[in-house]
Amino acid sequence: MFFQVNTDVIKGCIPLYSLICFSASSKSKCFLCNIFIIKATMHSLALRNALRYFPPSHHATLAPEFAQELRQYGHIYMYRFCPALRMRAYPIDQYPCRTRQAASMMLMIMNNLDPAVAQFPQELVTYGGNGQVFSNWAQFRLVMHYLSEMTEEQTLVMYSGHPMGLFPSLPSSPRAIITNGMVIPNYSSRDQYEKMFALGVSMYGQMTAGSYCYIGPQGIVHGTMLTVLNAGRRYLGSGDLRGRVFVTSGLGGMSGAQAKAAVISGCIGSAVCPCDGVPLRKRHEQGWLMEVTSSMEQCIKRIREARSSKTPLSLGYHGNIVDLCLRRQVMAINKLSNAGMFFWDYGNAFLLEAQRAGAEVKKVDGGATEFRYPSYVQHIMGDIFSLGFGPFRWVCTSGEPQDLAVTDSIAATVLEEISASVSDRIKQQYNDNIRWIREAGKHKMVVGSQARILYSDQKGRVCIALAINQAIADGRVSAPVVISRDHHDVSGTDSPFRETSNVYDGSAFCADMAVQNFVGDAFRGATWVALHNGGGVGWGEVMNGGFGLLLDGSEEAAKRARLMLNWDVSNGVRVQRGRQPERIRPHLLICSLLGLQAFAEWLNNGNISNEMMRWGCCCCPTGGEMLTPRESLSSSTIILADLTLFLHSWRWRIMYLHYIDSCS
Template sequence: LFLALRNALRYFPPTHHNHLASEFAQELRQYGHIYMYRFCPPVHMRAYPIDQYPCRTPQAASIMLMIMNNLDPAVAQFPQELVTYGGNGQVFSNWAQFRLVMHYLSEMTEEQTLVMYSGHPAGLFPSLPSSPRAIITNGMVIPNYSSREQYEKMFALGVSMYGQMTAGSYCYIGPQGIVHGTMLTVLNAGRRYLGSDDLRGRVLVTSGLGGMSGAQAKAAVIAGCVGVIAEVDATPLRKRHEQGWLMEVTSDIEHCIRRIREAKRSKTPLSLGYHGNVVDLWERLLKEYEMTDELLVDLGSDQTSLHNPFSGGYYPVQLSFQQANQLMATDPAHFKTMVHESLCRQVAAINKLSEAGMFFWDYGNAFLLEAQRAGAAVQKEGGGATEFRYPSYVQHIMGDIFSLGFGPFRWVCTSGDSRDLALTDDIAATVLEEISANVTERVQQQYNDNIRWIREAGKHSMVVGSQARILYSDQKGRVCIALAINKAIADGRVSAPVVISRDHHDVSGTDSPFRETSNVYDGSAFCADMAVQNFVGDAFRGATWVSLHNGGGVGWGEVINGGFGLLLDGSEEAAKRASLMLNWDVSNGVARRCWSGNSNAYETIQRTMKEQRQLRVTMPFPVQDEHVLDRALQG
């Protein structure tokens, strides 16, 4: 307590320490962290048009815009705690840091770089005009100390924080990103597991309707299936229903079973929110199968926040929502035991339904990892360190897409004008239609999915906060879209600069052995060279800001990930930066996946080298005769 308090007070002159110390101590005792609530600004937090920020350079103004979007109450999960999404994914660690960062950005010139240490602004340092205007790191700790227990200690001390992925890198665009990614996951799951992309009458059962997981309801309907999502907390259920993402809500599990059967038979798209514990739902579906021999679920997954299982990320079935909240505060050890028991029950029901014909996958939320730690039957016989009884969605679904170079590319229209967004939508769709004529069938299928998405984006009302859009594109598509948007800014068709970015959950940005790199089988899944190289390479190839994080998705100590923001202002310099940086940002990951033995990545990087004469990638020579290995080892 003493050290945490001293750390917080160093932001202020000694004349204020006596007054602030007792206030900060109370926050620390009550919340386990000093948020400095008194310094939360009274201004309405949102992404204002870029010309309204008091800055000396548009690059700094673009960063301010993105920060304020991440803290917009319409976007952020817990804005008062500076949490954007994922339960604990923060933009900053306290409100003094927010104020100091905004002050530095207002003074920044194009020969300075803002250096950020886990939410703390170390200051403005001299740099080149070609350098990033901000370098962000979150949660970087010595590897042997990258544990959940150490995180809680460091967070309480105010010396580190969990930036998730796009929370601490200022690049979150609301739930639109995960809606699109989930829609693509469900579509490609149907193709792989069910042999069809016509999902009418097919049922997906999952859980979670909070920040990221809330997208599941909307994505299921866009994909055309029946989505049944369990949620224990009434607040996100009500929020998703009011915004139209959940079509129906019920707390009656028997009504839930009836509606599943009706929608399945009529082949009517439906998003149904079950207000209750997902374990109860899985066990009731199993009971129905055992009684009637009718399997009501085709696809299954889970999106509870199991990167944070003992602090509100997962609620055990044995307790009500209120009882669980009380127990996790009063008896954490007993609560942990109940979480483990609940996970074992959940897995037992899933296993039996899977044996009956349901297809289940881990959605990269550490579900199988935590279930394994709980003692549940999720081991894969003869499997490696990253393999379980069920695949992660990267291993079976999205991994092949990453290996083709496709990933979540996004942009934000800094004017705040919906007309600019509509125009950039049309530009992006037109670009993809033009370049899709001479591609392989697998690439063509991904282009078609994304052209359909972007052409229909307006009617799905996905914009929350900034005027932003996301689509999945490969290397060529990203570069061509960025250059076309930059030209539209230069021509005056788009009225203000545009920030381009991506999710860290991408081809190159993340080393995560239980998610993004779970389909890397050469023994390097636990290596983090790719993500670190990506961060460094983006920095000197033209990014406006770059970030590198420990944690994100599957939890602290389980992943290294990074991202970028790049401001397109219509200049030739912006076009040069975008082309150079985006080509690297994708090729880096495809090359790594190629070297690990992925055939899709091998073909993709071969084609890219033919198109870019300066690109030279070390290509693997696969062992063609396995007996060579046997003879050598026996000898």
């Protein structure tokens, strides 16, 4: 039974200038340590930037407090203005609003700041160490105020946590446009981030933190389960993982899902919690760890017992995966790998940082994004993304577990119907995802809002969204549902050391896909959209975006879902250079998705033979001497690279080369 909160109570977190006292004892135990020492002139500028949120009559009271926060924590969080109301995803009807689209955003924002969900809620950090929802508490109050007053002919514009205000727009427009960390590329260094964050002019939104779409550790557990399951198939030759051991490290917002994913996959998951015991206890209390220990001997004993009985187990060890440095850790990994262990980087830029630290991880003759060990995208998830499968998700805004159970059943039925007519390769994905959604409820993964994560392809997402929308219309689901996805998806992220690490055509460092996805979702019906610098592997290393779309049972919502989801997925289906085209054939998949069957065979001409690539060396075609570029252009035989097709569907660049012999 939910504690009923009157809308007037929630309005209590909206007034801007009520100086709510905030006791030091209720602040986070672990403050962020990325303190940037700024010059006195910059200190004054940071203080001025913070005070502009308030009338001059309050400056004398606030200035000393803000100055102390800046000196102590390297940033002005405005702790005084943290609401006394408990942060959580209240049922949508309890939010004061003029449109439910705005209320849905308020619900999602408060879920991101729920202490059960967020890593450092008092610093507005949802996950990832410094992935924030807003930069300070004044911004939170302003945004909640704007959303409570917003109509369906207005759009809220967000600049790195700062609300620029409500601007006139069309009813079909997004209700919010969010950008986080957008800086000139030449100034996208970590040092510049520290400076701009201290000044309060930019912030790090991670992925779903700054886009208001985080759903707790469940948001990554399905993808982790698929990674573990497919790692078993690839490295061990079997999907039966009983008695197998999966070792990982960390129990934060993302890594906290790995032990649970191991159990769901049927194996033994041992998670090492580095130094801080708080996340270890938190995950154990939430049911994401079955057992905890601080004894290495006990840890090894329990793993051996579980292996012997082939019993799934999630075990947390309070220790440190390595005591000295990245180089020592890599030495240990190299030794274990030589003894038969399979290792991969699971997306935190470990190999990149290890290389920068001087560890032996670089692949001999490898490209800029290749290391001695693969990332999980290069060996496992890349193929899944190429087929259009990614982390679709939804949130039941009623807050009722029964609504979530109904949507789980709807999704399972939809996937089972689709799977009856798909190819064998895609059927494996459908079978894995049907197994997931059928068993999801019993694993008790909800932390915060009543949400579900489900890997699905374009057809699956559209059909599930339409079916849920119909269930809302006929009353089987009692309140609207927000659909979204992780930014870590088929088309949401350009990240050369993670999501796009398996792109080998030279475009791994390009960011067109993520930006185009953000823009395309905005004018195809999303309720809100977000675009971020950084996320997953760090500031300056990634461009990523996401969306939220409210399903309310209307025909308009169905139209938006169909149009937007078609774009959101098909933009990302792509050919990965350096792979066998017959293995995935995304050119045929895209044609099928978009109804372009007539182009399928022509697009297949994008597979350029190695023989044709000799022309790229400026060599004489008759086997003569090497020519310089200028000489080759003036010779009797020329090559015309006619870019007749340039489809950028997550690195899908197809160049159809025409050879022209001017002598003939």
